[in-house]
Amino acid sequence: MNLMTLVDGPSAAIVLGGTVLATVLRAGFDDCRTTLAKLGALGRRSFDPVAARAELAQQIREIQKDGLFRAVPHHFGDSEFDEVTDALIGNRSVGALVKAHEKHQARRQAEAQRAIRTLAQAAELAPVFGLAGTLVSLSQIPAEGIARGAMQGAIAMAVVTTLYGLLAANLVLAPLARIIERAAQAEEAERQALIDWLAWQVADICPPRPRSERLAAVQAEAV
Numbered sequence: 057m058n059l060m061t062l063v064d065g066p067s068a069a070i071v072l073g074g075t076v077l078a079t080v081l082r083a084g085f086d087d088c089r090t091t092l093a094k095l096g097a098l099g100r101r102s103f104d105p106v107a108a109r110a111e112l113a114q115q116i117r118e119i120q121k122d123g124l125f126r127a128v129p130h131h132f133g134d135s136e137f138d139e140v141t142d143a144l145i146g147n148r149s150v151g152a153l154v155k156a157h158e159k160h161q162a163r164r165q166a167e168a169q170r171a172i173r174t175l176a177q178a179a180e181l182a183p184v185f186g187l188a189g190t191l192v193s194l195s196q197i198p199a200e201g202i203a204r205g206a207m208q209g210a211i212a213m214a215v216v217t218t219l220y221g222l223l224a225a226n227l228v229l230a231p232l233a234r235i236i237e238r239a240a241q242a243e244e245a246e247r248q249a250l251i252d253w254l255a256w257q258v259a260d261i262c263p264p265r266p267r268s269e270r271l272a273a274v275q276a277e278a279v
Contacts, residue, residue, distance in 0.1 A: 070185060071189055079174060182220075
């Protein structure tokens with residue numbers, strides 16, 4: 057089998073160029089930028105739970121030593137945990153801590169879903185442009201017929217464009233969407249475990265909420 061017969065620049069340009077252009081037009085520039093950012097982050101670890109736990113442990117020791125009223129927020133560059141500790145110390149409430157975490161969690165999940173959706177759309181479009189390349193190739197055959205060699209070339213291009221579309225969709229774009237999804241789920245699990253641990257560590261330090269606040273919380277949970 058000669059693999060070089062599968063290399064065709066015009067076919068790749070039709071499939072890849074068409075898929076990229078159609079995806080940008082369908083998803084929009086903002087979603088495409090988010091997708092590129094998520095793809096760029098796959099090669100590096102954006103969140104280190106061990107380092108974050110060590111930094112939070114230092115904050116907990118300071119809170120235990122000085123109390124919530126005199127403790128100073130300890131920032132270490134993670135926007136979520138910096139805001140979480142600000143909310144905890146500023147409001148002296150585990151509820152404020154959880155609320156700050158949920159805000160960042162919702163933002164991260166929305167960004168991940170945008171990237172997943174964009175790649176899924178690209179995976180749907182790639183076979184379509186594979187078929188488009190096939191039609192373009194076949195349209196080049198004159199009605200009165202051509203030499204046998206030229207006919208074989210046109211048919212080869214038609215087959216290769218279809219193949220490129222299927223490979224791009226099933227071996228590149230759809231797997232990348234799943235990789236981003238799994239990476240997002242793993243990070244959320246690590247961050248949630250740290251938030252649960254932090255809330256448990258400071259639960260006894262936070263002053264009890266007034267009865268009216270406790271009643272409102274119970275009523276909200278009941279609804």
